[in-house]
Amino acid sequence: MNTNQDVKDFINNCQVVIIAGGLGQGLKHRTGDEIPKPLLKINDKALIDYCIELFSRAGFKNFILLLGHLAEMIQSYVGDGSKYGVSIKYSVEKEKLGKGGAIKLALENGTIDRNKPCVIAYPDDLITDPNFPQEIIKGHLKGLKLGALATIICVSKTFYRYGVPKLNERGFVIEFEEKPPVHMPATIGRYILQHEVYKIVEEVIGKKKPADFEKTVLPELAKRGVLFNHMIPVESWIPVNDEKEFREAEEVMSKIKR
16 A cells, blocks of 8 residues: 555656647647647636646656747746746757657657656646646556556546437437447546656657657557556546637636635
């Protein structure tokens, strides 16, 4: 059983890697070519603020931002991290490397400390549970005791984007359900990696450009039997990938005191 001290010790030795270099195509009408998606605001707070503050409030002190599109704007807004009470370093790609390639670059240029574990996060989605960082570390520590080297954070279900009819043999709709739940685990784009995984990242990605982390590294970790899962309630995760989700996020976050 992991104690609170175990969790605190892990957090003190852990770095948060935030991948924030994407184009945010689903919200292009809001971003245009003038603002990066992480700087879009939900109820007067930027997405990047929500992401950094979630982890800083849990005690994380060392952050690395992997940037690409409109990197200068994010650097100017976030700064050195002092306004959050943390330290922030940057790794900026000069060409499209993909998520996996961006992580590999940060390892090569020394921005990511090879001797420390990391939490990988994206500022695209919102987490409503303030204890999320501590809970996922507890799950990761459980996996470590079982021989894992990495943990993916998942929800037990998502919701289908369309209405689903059930038809009889004559073509009549006998049942109809709007956006039914899909009862399959789904990753929310949050991962925890032990430092041993960094070498695997470099081996798997090699010279691929661009290289997607989820398509290259995660399948390899699963193949090697070192990838653990930690499940969170679906209600605590708010994806923000299009206008509908953006408006839903505004409504939910307006009800939460921060």
